[in-house]
Amino acid sequence: MLVIGVIVGAFLAAWTGGEITGRFLPPLWEARFGEDSTALRSAFAFVGGAIMAFGARMAGGCTSGHGISGALQLSVGSWVALICFFAGGVAVAMMMYRL
Secondary structure, three states, rough: HHHHOOOOOOHHHHHHHHOOOOOOOOOHHHHHHHOOOHHHHHHHHHHHHHHHHHHHHHHHOHHHHHHHHHOOOOHHHHHHHHHHHHHHHHHHHHHHHHH
16 A cells, blocks of 8 residues: 555646656756766666665665764764755755766
């Protein structure tokens, strides 16, 4: 039921927000890398997932585990990991939107 709820909820959010476009690549990505960059986007997603998995293994848990459970238990390691997650996200967003 959770998986079905996530899928239906995502569809309803996109539908009510007018974000269903029928496009695989977002316009920002196409403007930066071109229309024929589906393989490049897939490679970026795979490499990003691998880096996230490696980071979660090195940090001793995932983002949710550190951000919700560890930080609320005032674990110093969880706070450091949480700060690094946000700093990494900001750095990647700045590179994507400014370069």
